[in-house]
Amino acid sequence: MKRKTVIVVFSVAALAIAAVVSFWASSHPDGLEWAIEKHQVGPTGHDEAQETAESATAEEDAGEGLPSPLADYGVAGVSNEFASNALAGIIGSCLVLGVMLLVGYAVARRGRAGSPRPASGTEGDR
Amino acid sequence: MHIGTGLLSLPVAAGCGAVAAGAVAAGAARARKTLDERMVPVVGVMGAFVFAAQMVNFPVAVGTSGHLAGGFLLGLLCGWAPALLTMTALLAIQALVFTDGGLDALGANIVNMGVMPCLLGGAVRVALARRTLRVRVPAAAVGAWLAVVLGSAMVVLEFSLSGRLNTPELLWGMTATMVGVHTLIGIVEGVVTALVFSYVAKSELAPGLSGKEVTA
Numbered sequence: 647m648k649r650k651t652v653i654v655v656f657s658v659a660a661l662a663i664a665a666v667v668s669f670w671a672s673s674h675p676d677g678l679e680w681a682i683e684k685h686q687v688g689p690t691g692h693d694e695a696q697e698t699a700e701s702a703t704a705e706e707d708a709g710e711g712l713p714s715p716l717a718d719y720g721v722a723g724v725s726n727e728f729a730s731n732a733l734a735g736i737i738g739s740c741l742v743l744g745v746m747l748l749v750g751y752a753v754a755r756r757g758r759a760g761s762p763r764p765a766s767g768t769e770g771d772r
Numbered sequence: 773m774h775i776g777t778g779l780l781s782l783p784v785a786a787g788c789g790a791v792a793a794g795a796v797a798a799g800a801a802r803a804r805k806t807l808d809e810r811m812v813p814v815v816g817v818m819g820a821f822v823f824a825a826q827m828v829n830f831p832v833a834v835g836t837s838g839h840l841a842g843g844f845l846l847g848l849l850c851g852w853a854p855a856l857l858t859m860t861a862l863l864a865i866q867a868l869v870f871t872d873g874g875l876d877a878l879g880a881n882i883v884n885m886g887v888m889p890c891l892l893g894g895a896v897r898v899a900l901a902r903r904t905l906r907v908r909v910p911a912a913a914v915g916a917w918l919a920v921v922l923g924s925a926m927v928v929l930e931f932s933l934s935g936r937l938n939t940p941e942l943l944w945g946m947t948a949t950m951v952g953v954h955t956l957i958g959i960v961e962g963v964v965t966a967l968v969f970s971y972v973a974k975s976e977l978a979p980g981l982s983g984k985e986v987t988a
Binding site for chain 1: 773774775776779800803804807808809810811812813814815816817818819820821822823824825827828829830831832835836837838839854857858861862865866868869870871872924927931936937942945946949950953954957972975
């Protein structure tokens with residue numbers, strides 16, 4: 647299997663999962679949220695961190711971050727739930743890919759195929 | 773396992789932020805030396821795959837759910853440094869764009885779901901590079917499970933240090949609930965990690981995966 651095959655397979659898988667499969671994701675709280683509710687260790691009512699100027703808008707979404715058009719993996723203004731979830735998933739996956747292409751190429755070794763790696767594998771890599 | 777807004781005390785949030793920042797700086801320095809340009813698209817696509825997989829919550833016990841974390845998998849496939857950069861980007865995007873995980877808890881979330889699992893995955897990658905898949909695939913499963921359980925314990929520790937678990941009953945109750953649920957979630961993480969790893973390990977994806985050259 648070639649490197650390109652891996653790229654294609656996981657691109658398709660990422661899009662299919664983000665756009666389609668995730669629609670049927672469980673809506674139960676995740677393990678941490680569930681534990682927080684069960685033991686009531688979350689912010690009770692108005693906690694210190696929520697007394698910001700935006701607290702009025704943040705109230706309906708207590709305990710979560712800044713308002714965003716893509717909050718909670720949906721696109722604001724898209725009424726069809728499937729489309730909203732799919733768009734959010736595709737945008738998110740592409741964002742991660744895009745950021746990592748930028749970061750990766752900025753950071754990656756300039757060395758090309760064929761140029762020897764500097765003694766890797768023998769220097770006792772951690 | 774994303775910690776939300778307002779759950780951590782300022783010192784804990786800042787401390788975790790400092791640890792995360794240091795680790796990411798070390799990861800960037802390491803990746804500068806070891807990350808091959810040809811691997812960049814692979815790392816990016818695997819990051820997108822982990823993002824997508826994280827959207828799929830599966831039901832666990834009654835009334836709760838879990839989703840893949842993926843840090844260990846990325847560490848195993850790409851080495852800890854590119855994996856950590858990817859998880860950091862992913863968690864930052866989730867917090868900033870999707871309101872998943874608090875901004876004040878971003879450092880802690882990077883430590884729990886990035887630094888620790890990526891280092892663990894990278895360590896298994898290097899330690900077992902010359903073993904057969906018969907050894908490496910089960911090791912991938914166990915390691916991924918361990919990373920999830922350990923991460924859940926780290927969340928409890930951070931809550932405790934933030935003064936949220938002030939009675940022994942609360943501390944032990946929260947520990948039991950978190951570690952218990954994540955013991956189950958970790959099994960799915962382990963199975964998925966092993967499946968993806970055994971599929972990718974037969975490719976020429978990463979030099980290390982064929983056992984010839986391994987760079988953490």
